[in-house]
Amino acid sequence: MEPIAEKKKAIFESTLELVRENGFHGTPMSMVAKHAGVAAGTIYHYFESKDKLICELFCYVQKQVISVVERENCQTIPFRECFFNLWFGLYGFYHTNPNVLKFFEQFVNSPFNAGRPSLEHDTFHQLLFSFFERGIAEGHLKQVSPKILGILAHSNIVSTAKIVASGRLAFEEAEIEQIPQILWDGMKAPNIT
Amino acid sequence: MEPIAEKKKAIFESTLELVRENGFHGTPMSMVAKHAGVAAGTIYHYFESKDKLICELFCYVQKQVISVVERENCQTIPFRECFFNLWFGLYGFYHTNPNVLKFFEQFVNSPFNAGRPSLEHDTFHQLLFSFFERGIAEGHLKQVSPKILGILAHSNIVSTAKIVASGRLAFEEAEIEQIPQILWDGMKAPNIT
Amino acid sequence: MEPIAEKKKAIFESTLELVRENGFHGTPMSMVAKHAGVAAGTIYHYFESKDKLICELFCYVQKQVISVVERENCQTIPFRECFFNLWFGLYGFYHTNPNVLKFFEQFVNSPFNAGRPSLEHDTFHQLLFSFFERGIAEGHLKQVSPKILGILAHSNIVSTAKIVASGRLAFEEAEIEQIPQILWDGMKAPNIT
Amino acid sequence: MEPIAEKKKAIFESTLELVRENGFHGTPMSMVAKHAGVAAGTIYHYFESKDKLICELFCYVQKQVISVVERENCQTIPFRECFFNLWFGLYGFYHTNPNVLKFFEQFVNSPFNAGRPSLEHDTFHQLLFSFFERGIAEGHLKQVSPKILGILAHSNIVSTAKIVASGRLAFEEAEIEQIPQILWDGMKAPNIT
DNA sequence: CATGAATGAGTATTCATTCAT
DNA sequence: GATGAATGAATACTCATTCAT
Numbered sequence: 001m002e003p004i005a006e007k008k009k010a011i012f013e014s015t016l017e018l019v020r021e022n023g024f025h026g027t028p029m030s031m032v033a034k035h036a037g038v039a040a041g042t043i044y045h046y047f048e049s050k051d052k053l054i055c056e057l058f059c060y061v062q063k064q065v066i067s068v069v070e071r072e073n074c075q076t077i078p079f080r081e082c083f084f085n086l087w088f089g090l091y092g093f094y095h096t097n098p099n100v101l102k103f104f105e106q107f108v109n110s111p112f113n114a115g116r117p118s119l120e121h122d123t124f125h126q127l128l129f130s131f132f133e134r135g136i137a138e139g140h141l142k143q144v145s146p147k148i149l150g151i152l153a154h155s156n157i158v159s160t161a162k163i164v165a166s167g168r169l170a171f172e173e174a175e176i177e178q179i180p181q182i183l184w185d186g187m188k189a190p191n192i193t
Numbered sequence: 194m195e196p197i198a199e200k201k202k203a204i205f206e207s208t209l210e211l212v213r214e215n216g217f218h219g220t221p222m223s224m225v226a227k228h229a230g231v232a233a234g235t236i237y238h239y240f241e242s243k244d245k246l247i248c249e250l251f252c253y254v255q256k257q258v259i260s261v262v263e264r265e266n267c268q269t270i271p272f273r274e275c276f277f278n279l280w281f282g283l284y285g286f287y288h289t290n291p292n293v294l295k296f297f298e299q300f301v302n303s304p305f306n307a308g309r310p311s312l313e314h315d316t317f318h319q320l321l322f323s324f325f326e327r328g329i330a331e332g333h334l335k336q337v338s339p340k341i342l343g344i345l346a347h348s349n350i351v352s353t354a355k356i357v358a359s360g361r362l363a364f365e366e367a368e369i370e371q372i373p374q375i376l377w378d379g380m381k382a383p384n385i386t
Numbered sequence: 387m388e389p390i391a392e393k394k395k396a397i398f399e400s401t402l403e404l405v406r407e408n409g410f411h412g413t414p415m416s417m418v419a420k421h422a423g424v425a426a427g428t429i430y431h432y433f434e435s436k437d438k439l440i441c442e443l444f445c446y447v448q449k450q451v452i453s454v455v456e457r458e459n460c461q462t463i464p465f466r467e468c469f470f471n472l473w474f475g476l477y478g479f480y481h482t483n484p485n486v487l488k489f490f491e492q493f494v495n496s497p498f499n500a501g502r503p504s505l506e507h508d509t510f511h512q513l514l515f516s517f518f519e520r521g522i523a524e525g526h527l528k529q530v531s532p533k534i535l536g537i538l539a540h541s542n543i544v545s546t547a548k549i550v551a552s553g554r555l556a557f558e559e560a561e562i563e564q565i566p567q568i569l570w571d572g573m574k575a576p577n578i579t
Numbered sequence: 580m581e582p583i584a585e586k587k588k589a590i591f592e593s594t595l596e597l598v599r600e601n602g603f604h605g606t607p608m609s610m611v612a613k614h615a616g617v618a619a620g621t622i623y624h625y626f627e628s629k630d631k632l633i634c635e636l637f638c639y640v641q642k643q644v645i646s647v648v649e650r651e652n653c654q655t656i657p658f659r660e661c662f663f664n665l666w667f668g669l670y671g672f673y674h675t676n677p678n679v680l681k682f683f684e685q686f687v688n689s690p691f692n693a694g695r696p697s698l699e700h701d702t703f704h705q706l707l708f709s710f711f712e713r714g715i716a717e718g719h720l721k722q723v724s725p726k727i728l729g730i731l732a733h734s735n736i737v738s739t740a741k742i743v744a745s746g747r748l749a750f751e752e753a754e755i756e757q758i759p760q761i762l763w764d765g766m767k768a769p770n771i772t
Numbered sequence: 773c774a775t776g777a778a779t780g781a782g783t784a785t786t787c788a789t790t791c792a793t
Numbered sequence: 794g795a796t797g798a799a800t801g802a803a804t805a806c807t808c809a810t811t812c813a814t
Contacts, residue, residue, distance in 0.1 A: 186379025572765025
């Protein structure tokens, strides 16, 4: 896998930042070009259109999220510990990369997201689902569709990161740590601690 | 409270539907006008700009959500039952009004949402937070910030409704019913059933 | 001649004031309506269009100017005195009615002025020209076309009033009084004082 | 001083001509674009808005007028001769460039002219005023504020050019030549010819 | 007479995209 | 590859005018 061209990366990062601040519509190609230090036309060497740029950026960013999941999802570690690692791993990633978080949320709720494959066929969700399958199979979790558990867990992480990032609700560190606990208590099989 | 003018309502409803399908940017005023059966200029009698239209629509729609919360949040009913009523009430509302759900999500993640008041000062969240305060005070829930519980519960409802509405994951009715149970189990105080 | 209807006059005066501040284009009918305290539709009872309103206003205002000329242009008074009376009469009128001055200037230089009759057939200029005809006939003025003298005198008055009104050049009262003297010295026949 | 870009000049000239015929408001950007042979968007590469275009055009045109004054205002030529050169120089310029004359008059009386510097700080008027200062200092002119003389002289030239251009008063060449003479006779010191 | 909601053609401006250099 | 001037379709918004009440 060849490393991403210097300029291509600059375009990605600029778009990410600008979309966070201004939204898709508030981010003209000319603005991306200027911020990335390239000419407007240059963007069209790397991306055939603005839509394509946005979609490729989504994939680029999703790969980062996937690598977080892959890092934390370790079969040799006890499931409970793994669950918390995953929660904090993803939360930490979104917390450290608020641009990504904001871009993701905008993308998911935009018409861009229309043509995407069903969740079953998307690597990120496959990983997520299989993680919860393990938990169920090993008897740690309730007998509930792993897909449901995956969605709930991820939305829980995302909404925590969003609310912290928005700064519209003051939180203490300690309070945040209670959140994955709540999630675990809700999902865990009755006989598990 | 005077009833909303006929045309104003038509504009609201058209916007809601069109924004769902096309997003903010994909919904020109001319399209709203045509769909609502009014002239383009007429919209500007009721709303001073597109931005204002969007923001007022948000308020209009949020009032509907608030009325759902008010309906279900009944002090005389045992808290546990009330919790499930609230969950299903909101879920049902979003499920029946997918336009609202989609509009909300787009709005919340858009630059429009910038100038809004902090969550503490918004009626919907106040109601939500006070509901969970009651649960904590009565000893049904864990000793966790009611704000956190409110946000988690609402994001749980929204993501459930979203995933069902997206049709990108097949669900059975019965599976959905497990979700508020998971949430309850996670939030409830240790000694409560 | 019936007196002008109450509302018609209010519309005239509002237009005069608003056009002075904002120009023709910057003065929508709705703004005139509001300022005059009438409904937008009402204006169309009195004037068939905005263009007509502007043109009628020009006539309305020109009558005021004409009455100034008629007042000062007195055959029984010596010409020289009459000349200075006329100069100060018109200057005083424009100075006291800066709205009129500004409106006039805008009108004269606008496309509205296109369809107007040649100066020979316009009452104001007829009066002006005949005043200077007298001065020439009586031997007070140079043997120059009275039309030229009329135009020069009026433009002299107008530019004096404009520069004072603009406030962009500080003047003392005494300085202004020198101006008609300059004009008189320029126009008077060589042997006249 | 780099030469003005080809297209920028075409836009200037087109605007000048069209504004003369139709006024500011009657001259949409699309019309300017078509007349200048460029796309509508191109105008916005050179001028950030219609207002800016108008204001820059004013400066562009004023420079032409200034160069006429500079050409005629020659210290080595006797003042009286210089005066007539200046009068005919400016008159000739306005007569040959009726677009400029009309544009100027419209501009000066429009709201655009609001934010302009006081006359003392505008190059054109500075030149004009210093010309008359010389005349006073050398004893050719009456002891009157040079600013007043400058304004009167210029308005005299402009109104002559306007009335000729309007075609609403028939003139013979010889009659026009009497006008600067009238002006000179009015301004000159008593003992001067 | 008076109103003001409604109309819709018209306008300034933006911005994704192209292409000659 | 890289540039950025040029394009022109698309869009928010204005405002003169109409007409049902």
